[in-house]
Amino acid sequence: xxxxxxxxxxxxxxxxxxxxxxxxxxxxxxxxxxxxxxxxxxxxxxxxxxxxxxxxxxxxxxxxxxxxxxxxxxxxxxxxxxxxxxxxxxxxxxxxxxxxxxxxxxxxxxxxxxxxxxxxxxxxxxxxxxxxxxxxxxxxxxxxxxxxxxxxxxxxxxxx
Amino acid sequence: xxxxxxxxxxxxxxxxxxxxxxxxxxxxxxxxxxxxxxxxxxxxxxxxxxxxxxxxxxxxxxxxxxxxxxxxxxxxxxxxxxxxxxxxxxxxxxxxxxxxxxxxxxxxxxxxxxxxxxxxxxxxxxxxxxxxxxxxxxxxxxxxxxxxxxxxxxxxxxxxxxxxxxxxxxxxxxxxxxxxxxxxxxxxxxxxxxxxxxxxxxxxxxxxxxxxxxxxxxxxxxxxxxxxxxxxxxxxxxxxxxxxxxxxxxxxxxxxxxxxxxxxxxxxxxxxxxxxxxxxxxxxxxxxxxxxxxxxxxxxxxxxxxxxxxxxxxxxxxxxxxxxxxxxxxxxxxxxxxxxxxxxxxxxxxxxxxxxxxxxxxxxxxxxxxxxxxxxxxxxxxxxxxxxxxxxxxxxxxxxxxxxxxxxxxxxxxxxxxxxxxxxxxxxxxxxxxxxxxxxxxxxxxxxxxxxxxxxxxxxxxxxxxxxxxxxxxxxxxxxxxxxxxxxxxxxxxxxxxxxxxxxxxxxxxxxxxxxxxxxxxxxxxxxxxxxxxxxxxxxxxxxxxxxxxxxxxxxxxxxxxxxxxxxxxxxxxxxxxxxxxxxxxxxxxxxxxxxxxxxxxxxxxxxxxxxxxxxxxxxxxxxxxxxxxxxxxxxxxxxxxxxxxxxxxxxxxxxxxxxxxxxxxxxxxxxxxxxxxxxxxxxxxxxxxxxxxxxxxxxxxxxxxxxxxxxxxxxx
Numbered sequence: 001x002x003x004x005x006x007x008x009x010x011x012x013x014x015x016x017x018x019x020x021x022x023x024x025x026x027x028x029x030x031x032x033x034x035x036x037x038x039x040x041x042x043x044x045x046x047x048x049x050x051x052x053x054x055x056x057x058x059x060x061x062x063x064x065x066x067x068x069x070x071x072x073x074x075x076x077x078x079x080x081x082x083x084x085x086x087x088x089x090x091x092x093x094x095x096x097x098x099x100x101x102x103x104x105x106x107x108x109x110x111x112x113x114x115x116x117x118x119x120x121x122x123x124x125x126x127x128x129x130x131x132x133x134x135x136x137x138x139x140x141x142x143x144x145x146x147x148x149x150x151x152x153x154x155x156x157x158x159x160x
Numbered sequence: 161x162x163x164x165x166x167x168x169x170x171x172x173x174x175x176x177x178x179x180x181x182x183x184x185x186x187x188x189x190x191x192x193x194x195x196x197x198x199x200x201x202x203x204x205x206x207x208x209x210x211x212x213x214x215x216x217x218x219x220x221x222x223x224x225x226x227x228x229x230x231x232x233x234x235x236x237x238x239x240x241x242x243x244x245x246x247x248x249x250x251x252x253x254x255x256x257x258x259x260x261x262x263x264x265x266x267x268x269x270x271x272x273x274x275x276x277x278x279x280x281x282x283x284x285x286x287x288x289x290x291x292x293x294x295x296x297x298x299x300x301x302x303x304x305x306x307x308x309x310x311x312x313x314x315x316x317x318x319x320x321x322x323x324x325x326x327x328x329x330x331x332x333x334x335x336x337x338x339x340x341x342x343x344x345x346x347x348x349x350x351x352x353x354x355x356x357x358x359x360x361x362x363x364x365x366x367x368x369x370x371x372x373x374x375x376x377x378x379x380x381x382x383x384x385x386x387x388x389x390x391x392x393x394x395x396x397x398x399x400x401x402x403x404x405x406x407x408x409x410x411x412x413x414x415x416x417x418x419x420x421x422x423x424x425x426x427x428x429x430x431x432x433x434x435x436x437x438x439x440x441x442x443x444x445x446x447x448x449x450x451x452x453x454x455x456x457x458x459x460x461x462x463x464x465x466x467x468x469x470x471x472x473x474x475x476x477x478x479x480x481x482x483x484x485x486x487x488x489x490x491x492x493x494x495x496x497x498x499x500x501x502x503x504x505x506x507x508x509x510x511x512x513x514x515x516x517x518x519x520x521x522x523x524x525x526x527x528x529x530x531x532x533x534x535x536x537x538x539x540x541x542x543x544x545x546x547x548x549x550x551x552x553x554x555x556x557x558x559x560x561x562x563x564x565x566x567x568x569x570x571x572x573x574x575x576x577x578x579x580x581x582x583x584x585x586x587x588x589x590x591x592x593x594x595x596x597x598x599x600x601x602x603x604x605x606x607x608x609x610x611x612x613x614x615x616x617x618x619x620x621x622x623x624x625x626x627x628x629x630x631x632x633x634x635x636x637x638x639x640x641x642x643x644x645x646x647x648x649x650x651x652x653x654x655x656x657x658x659x660x661x662x663x664x665x666x667x668x669x670x671x672x673x674x675x676x677x678x679x680x681x682x683x684x685x686x687x688x689x690x691x692x693x694x695x696x697x698x699x700x701x702x703x704x705x706x707x708x709x710x711x712x713x714x715x716x717x718x719x720x721x722x723x724x725x726x727x728x729x730x731x732x733x734x735x736x737x738x739x740x741x742x743x744x745x746x747x748x749x750x751x752x753x754x755x756x757x758x759x760x761x762x763x764x765x766x767x768x769x770x771x772x773x774x775x776x777x778x779x780x781x782x783x784x785x786x787x788x789x790x791x792x793x794x795x796x797x798x799x800x801x802x803x804x805x806x807x808x809x810x811x812x813x814x815x816x817x818x819x820x821x822x823x824x825x826x827x828x829x830x831x832x833x834x835x836x837x838x839x840x841x842x843x844x845x846x847x848x849x850x851x852x853x854x855x856x857x858x859x860x861x862x863x864x865x866x867x868x869x870x871x872x873x874x875x876x877x
Contacts, residue, residue: 043556044808
């Protein structure tokens with residue numbers, strides 16, 4: 001198949017990938033760059049399992065054409081760590097045991113990080129709204145909302 | 161005469177069936193205890209709880225314990241991971257294996273030290289005396305493993321050893337952080353979907369457009385030279401060098417394939433007619449006659465309740481990898497029953513079981529028999545075309561929703577008689593449903609999807625439903641848990657299966673408890689009693705009474721004065737399977753143009769608890785999923801195929817819709833452990849149904865409790 005050279009910054013590193021022009025970004029991240037964090041769930045951007053940050057905005061990567069990521073900053077859940085140190089949201093998910101199967105977790109973490117970048121003191125309602133594009137089938141909602149609230153207070157603490 | 165020592169219980173069943181201790185415990189890695197189990201992890205936290213059991217019984221730090229991946233090649237066969245039986249079965253077996261191992265280690269140490277075993281202890285895996293450490297450890301004593309020099313644990317379990325009394329527990333019985341969560345928040349490869357093997361190719365199956373369809377011709381799509389088409393009868397797939405090429409090639413093949421399609425599905429708008437008119441096998445599940453009680457009845461009520469077909473709708477579509485090496489095939493699957501899957505693949509393809517190895521790798525959350533096993537056979541069939549290459553098959557979301565087995569639509573018809581004092585004297589419940597026991601191997605049939613599509617393949621027979629009891633199949637929890645002297649419970653298992661059904665979390669209990677608990681409120685109203693008081697008046701089981709009383713207290717039941725218009729409270733209760741964990745739930749709803757469940761309170765007694773936070777997590781999750789089923793979910797279809805194939809057509813509860821959930825464990829340390837994963841499904845549905853009736857003043861008997869169904873119930877009332 002016809003290949004196209006894509007230049008994209010993923011988790012802070014410039015990457016050049018030969019891929020089909022219409023390949024979804026998720027395919028490039030998982031299969032060309034070996035990143036397991038963004039996950040395939042539905043293929044239509046309906047479930048949130050594949051969420052990544054594109055120029056700081058959380059959005060689905062399964063229906064985002066790779067060519068449209070040309071020259072942009074893409075951050076996956078793997079890119080949220082600072083060395084070995086977890087992002088406050090990741091740590092809060094562990095502290096609150098905010099998962100069952102965890103297949104949707106990386107997308108949720110990405111949505112929460114995007115929320116907290118713009119809002120250090122979200123209400124529970126705002127957290128729920130920010131996560132509304134992420135589906136959880138196991139029913140860990142209470143814990144996940146609690147983890148994001150906890151991370152928010154820690155981020156606010158650090159910013160102080 | 162001296163009193164004989166109290167008899168120990170016999171060996172746990174799965175240890176007796178897999179008696180070699182080294183299948184359960186391995187000390188090969190220095191400082192690490194590797195435990196074996198036949199039960200698989202899919203987010204329910206069972207491996208963490210099993211690790212706690214082993215750490216407790218062996219006196220080692222929990223951080224030393226690892227769980228060996230489950231494989232038909234190495235693991236004890238403990239059947240399917242289902243029915244909330246893992247802690248009861250594998251936990252008991254592992255505890256006994258550890259108790260025996262500890263005993264063997266202490267005896268070996270006593271030999272070496274010239275000491276009495278009874279004078280020795282263990283601290284984090286090191287054998288100790290009153291004077292302190294001995295330098296001997298589990299790892300030094302385990303000895304070299306292998307046929308030439310068998311290790312200490314390469315022997316069969318002996319007579320039962322006493323296990324540590326729960327009163328002395330320090331690791332089990334306390335909340336432990338799940339072992340798997342750190343990988344999941346950092347995106348480390350962990351799921352089968354992340355597995356990449358050397359030389360791996362990528363396969364996709366092009367499913368027929370309907371359950372009743374045959375392939376007239378695959379057409380001649382333009383495909384890249386390195387993509388292979390695999391066809392066998394109506395089984396059609398592609399194998400490609402990349403996932404992307406597999407997807408685009410499968411799309412191209414689907415575009416040219418010609419199918420002959422026959423309408424075969426019932427009318428989704430009249431499931432009652434379908435359920436009541438389809439041929440059925442009728443069996444009595446429970447019959448107790450009491451003429452005196454029946455004669456005391458002064459008032460009889462009747463009602464019918466239904467649920468639609470429900471989908472597993474796991475977050476990840478099913479995935480599998482298979483590789484043929486000569487006559488043998490190795491499969492990587494997220495099946496809940498790797499041994500049954502091995503048997504089904506072998507039977508379906510005419511192989512000996514020894515030719516098939518199935519390795520479990522974690523998938524997304526599973527709530528019963530989903531597409532995992534079918535995907536495994538797909539991978540086996542596609543990999544057969546490229547010997548030596550692993551082939552990975554990933555289903556599309558549409559295939560997952562359209563082809564994985566679903567939980568059956570059901571109808572329950574209830575009638576009950578009250579005496580003059582408002583006590584329930586008689587109960588009759590008839591349940592119409594397709595079977596729930598459709599896993600691979602059930603009824604002696606492989607029951608894997610693609611087998612019906614292969615040339616000469618036979619259609620799958622209607623799913624069995626298990627032994628006719630109140631614990632199994634569609635009649636799970638159809639026998640009310642209340643004190644009813646005269647009762648008759650009947651199962652009508654459908655003998656035609658237009659939509660493939662199998663086990664979905666709690667099986668028939670979801671509808672049966674919804675029906676019974678809705679009906680209990682109707683009976684309470686007829687008796688002029690408060691729902692809580694009415695239940696307590698008809699229930700003597702103290703553990704059942706305790707969870708009802710506790711949830712009533714948690715939810716502020718009885719202090720409902722001043723409730724705003726349009727809000728309602730409702731209670732639901734059941735002892736899961738009639739023999740397992742107890743759960744009572746209260747739901748609070750707000751109903752205007754739509755129903756919103758704002759809060760669910762739950763009290764659960766699941767006996768002795770290994771990981772309290774794990775139990776709470778399971779009960780919370782069960783409650784939210786049950787609320788989602790009760791409020792939103794319904795498999796949609798036309799006369800040829802399922803049409804609810806993605807999240808827009810099969811909506812589930814979202815973050816802004818999910819209730820706040822409040823769970824309390826009712827402590828029962830003296831009772832045997834039961835599972836917690838399914839106890840909430842029925843009670844929460846009953847609680848929501850009763851809360852809706854409380855809020856809108858009309859009983860809605862058909863699930864899901866959508867605006868349309870409520871409007872219809874109001875019109876019909």
